[in-house]
Amino acid sequence: MIRKNILVIFGGCSPEHGVSLQSAQSVLEHIDREKYAVTMLGISRNGKWYRYDGPVSEISSGRWQDRRWCTPAAILPDRGEGALALFHDTAVERVKIDAALPILHGKNGEDGTVQGLLELAGIPCIGCGVLSSALCMDKARSHLLAEAGGVPCAKGFTIERDFNAESLLSAAKELGYPLFVKPLRAGSSFGISRVSAPEHLLNAVSAALEYDDNVIIEQAIDGVELGCAVIGSGTLITGEVDEIELSGGFFDFEEKYTLKSSRVHVPARISNEKALEVKETAKRVYRVMGCSGFARVDMFLTKDGEIYFNEVNTIPGFTVHSRFPGMMAAAGMDFASVLERIIEEGLKCSVK
Numbered sequence: 001m002i003r004k005n006i007l008v009i010f011g012g013c014s015p016e017h018g019v020s021l022q023s024a025q026s027v028l029e030h031i032d033r034e035k036y037a038v039t040m041l042g043i044s045r046n047g048k049w050y051r052y053d054g055p056v057s058e059i060s061s062g063r064w065q066d067r068r069w070c071t072p073a074a075i076l077p078d079r080g081e082g083a084l085a086l087f088h089d090t091a092v093e094r095v096k097i098d099a100a101l102p103i104l105h106g107k108n109g110e111d112g113t114v115q116g117l118l119e120l121a122g123i124p125c126i127g128c129g130v131l132s133s134a135l136c137m138d139k140a141r142s143h144l145l146a147e148a149g150g151v152p153c154a155k156g157f158t159i160e161r162d163f164n165a166e167s168l169l170s171a172a173k174e175l176g177y178p179l180f181v182k183p184l185r186a187g188s189s190f191g192i193s194r195v196s197a198p199e200h201l202l203n204a205v206s207a208a209l210e211y212d213d214n215v216i217i218e219q220a221i222d223g224v225e226l227g228c229a230v231i232g233s234g235t236l237i238t239g240e241v242d243e244i245e246l247s248g249g250f251f252d253f254e255e256k257y258t259l260k261s262s263r264v265h266v267p268a269r270i271s272n273e274k275a276l277e278v279k280e281t282a283k284r285v286y287r288v289m290g291c292s293g294f295a296r297v298d299m300f301l302t303k304d305g306e307i308y309f310n311e312v313n314t315i316p317g318f319t320v321h322s323r324f325p326g327m328m329a330a331a332g333m334d335f336a337s338v339l340e341r342i343i344e345e346g347l348k349c350s351v352k
Helices: 016-028 114-123 130-137 138-150 166-173 198-208 251-258 272-288 323-330 337-346
Strands: 006-011 038-045 049-052 070-075 083-086 091-096 099-103 158-162 179-183 193-195 214-219 225-234 242-245 261-265 293-302 307-313
Touching: 006 337, 016 038, 016 099, 016 337, 038 070, 070 114, 083 307, 091 337, 099 114, 099 251, 099 337, 114 130, 130 138, 130 307, 138 214, 138 272, 138 307, 158 166, 166 198, 166 214, 166 242, 179 198, 193 198, 198 214, 225 272, 225 307, 225 323, 225 337, 242 323, 293 323, 293 337, 323 337
Parallel strands: 006 038, 006 099
Antiparallel strands: 038 049, 049 070, 070 083, 083 091, 158 214, 179 193, 179 214, 225 242, 225 293, 242 261, 293 307
16 A cells, blocks of 8 residues: 655744644654655744654754754645655755645644645645634634624724724723733734733733734633534544633643643533533534634633633644643544544545
8 A cells, every 4th residue: 555645744933833843743653654654844933944854752852953854845836746845955856745734833834824835736734724724813803703603702802003002991991801912813822911900901912912913802701711622524523522720810821831730621520411512612613614624622611601712723732731632532532543533534635
């Protein structure tokens, strides 16, 4: 049997570069090499692309950029090629690619940019495509779509870099404290602040503007945060719902990747009936956003039992300790099986 060649893309020039390296190492350690050939493509923090031939164990530390293991590379946009070009000193080599799995978090990777390049090249993308990736990265537009699909969201508004401070303070007062200030298009909780009083608002906006030119300000929903892993394009399957237990504050970058004072419960500590409702809500959001392949849908559950949409992560964390594989494991699907399922989903989706 000729193995399909899967291009795994990692790194990227976003603040989530390091997270991508950890996820990619876990993915590469669990892909079935007897079933799939794997080509590794690393992107440096400053946006240089390299085919990587070194040990998988050197990726998460950042040592993968050693010149011994790297060859300058680029995905060819020529649809007749479907290939990765390797730029050797005296020649250009073309490597045929059957499908690509971007393990890139945040801007310039999770937002539809790389997905668009793959579509131009005629290479099937394993995971969400251009439109759903771009929409889910935009917190304001994804909320509008979720509400159009019948799923409520926190009330909020957006501002641009040249905002008027007086108007902002007035709008925030009308919205009510506490509230959250977030970059419109960023992940891993970078630049997010929980603001409990107006005197802290402008500093929070400044912090968010370090990651994006637009900022969203939202009501804080009084409830627990739940997540649901979804896999598929036609028939959808879900993992078990998970629950974030916080000792204080919110699920920021440090808590997400260290669980210093937080816990993740999977299955969530909710009734079977409510868990089923959360899963159906996740699938509805997934459909509304046009997602495919896989994604994690995050929601809030209030004390009154209402479910509010928060966001969709189209390329969630993929370490062995990450929430997405944890939810699927709780539903009986181990890491290697998850990867095989999403790869096969991607291979079925030909680029038109």
